[in-house]
Amino acid sequence: MIGAGPVGLFAAYFARLHGLKTVILESLNEPGGQPEMLYPFKKILDIPVFQEITAADLTKRLLAGLTDQDLVTGHKVSKLTQDDGLVIDDEYQVRSIIIATGNGAFKAKKFPLKADGAAEDRIHYFFKNPQQFAGQKIGIFGGGDTALDWSQELADLAQVTLVHRRDQFRGMESSVDKLKASGKVTFRTPYLPKSLQLAGGQLKIGLKQVGGDEVREESFDQILVAYGFRADNRFVSKWGVELKQGLIDVDRAMQTSVAGIYAVGDACGYPGRVPIIGIGFGEAQIAVNAIMQDLFPEKSLTIHSTSI
Ligand SMILES: Cc1cc2nc3c(=O)[nH]c(=O)nc-3n(C[C@H](O)[C@H](O)[C@H](O)COP(=O)(O)OP(=O)(O)OC[C@H]3O[C@@H](n4cnc5c(N)ncnc54)[C@H](O)[C@@H]3O)c2cc1C
Structure with missing residues (x-):
């Protein structure tokens, strides 16, 4: 086997x-x-x-x-x-x-921005214990079932922002609807991460709007990457x-x-x-x-x- x-x-x-x-x-x-x-x-x-x-x-x-x-x-x-x-x-x-x-x-497909040392430690591709993120500001990157499941799991524990490059998600529509209805997760779509730096103990990530010019900065204690x-x-x-x-x-x-x-x-x-x-x-x-x-x-x- x-x-x-x-x-x-x-x-x-x-x-x-x-x-x-x-x-x-x-x-x-x-x-x-x-x-x-x-x-x-x-x-x-x-x-x-x-x-x-x-x-x-x-x-x-x-x-x-x-x-x-x-x-x-x-x-x-x-x-x-x-x-x-x-x-x-x-x-x-x-x-x-x-x-x-x-x-x-x-x-795991890697987060596309270069991060070293302490910044890298704040980027996760797997996790076993949701409690490790309790009370923190968490960015979740991806549009498939994993990103949606993680958002669902952490929504009651942490301040979750879900970032995806499209308005449509690949994951189950019912999960998207449930998350949106809960009002507990901030959706940032369609955005792509363009810059990353560690400052003041947080990851500052520049998000560029896909198909537009807007660039906004979001700060996260940790990020979870579900790019497959x-x-x-x-x-x-x-x-x-x-x-x-x-x-x-x-x-x-x-x-x-x-x-x-x-x-x-x-x-x-x-x-x-x-x-x-x-x-x-x-x-x-x-x-x-x-x-x-x-x-x-x-x-x-x-x-x-x-x-x-
Ligand atoms: C977020 C998410 C939610 C899901 N929810 C559900 C659900 O609710 N219900 C459901 O039925 N399914 C769900 N699925 C799908 C389900 O997880 C998969 O269908 C299932 O895991 C497939 O099982 P598998 O044993 O074929 O493969 P996997 O679970 O992928 O296991 C394959 C194993 O093979 C090992 N392996 C790979 N290559 C090698 C190698 N060369 N040598 C030795 N070992 C190797 C891997 O390390 C891995 O442990 C979900 C999937 C995701 C991503």
Whole structure:
């Protein structure tokens, strides 16, 4: 298994349930993927069975189904040798691989202005504890779901200004409406950050109006940058795995263009796919069933967990 996001963790659990030995290789030092890194505090409302569950709790529950031996953190997979079976990074000989790398190894797109030392310390790309910003003036930069979720989370704790280069947001419209209705967040759109300096213990950021001449200065104690992540799934193309528009192409059994290599979760793409966790869980089940059929063609497939 490559990637210990929610989908990789569930795939490993489901594979173990079917009696398969698994190892999950995760590039970060902790498991959980996007929910754990980007929105651990958020209440997720669309995980089957749970009316609501925080992302951090979801990771905890997914990990409860695994043992320590299943998970290797701090290992970014890059190499595959296919001469003598499948060997990952010259170290792990496996019969099948499930790629569950999401958008690829996390590499946040940087704030476009140069900051050094003390200023850099006030620029954040992840955070775990919203309380660290309590009572402060916080600038949130970005227009996707992460920026909106962070604004929502901090709105009651801090003085939040949301800065985006367009009037329209990429994130969910309902989140934008909710934030606007709350009146707790100041919207600065369409503005782009053009200058930055640290003065009097605050970041002074010059914001230039997009399509206009206005430049205004805003002061923040800290800023949070949610400009997204650079996708880094192209490493698998060296293995012969085909990608379409940056996503790993799979067939109906979640198999890639290389036999024995499957892809699930946000890493894969096919017409109509929706990038949410529940869909990834289903894909993990399809992939594991296909692997069982592939590895043990003589066995009749046990589909229901009660019969395993
Ligand atoms: C702000 C925000 C809010 C969201 N809200 C919801 C929601 O309410 N409900 C919902 O269902 N979905 C939501 N999503 C989407 C959801 O988070 C993703 O669909 C889900 O995380 C995909 O899971 P995954 O396991 O496929 O990938 P990820 O969560 O991206 O995990 C992939 C893992 O693979 C690791 N990895 C990558 N490359 C390598 C490598 N080369 N070697 C080893 N490890 C590697 C990464 O470090 C990461 O840990 C939200 C997303 C965002 C950004």
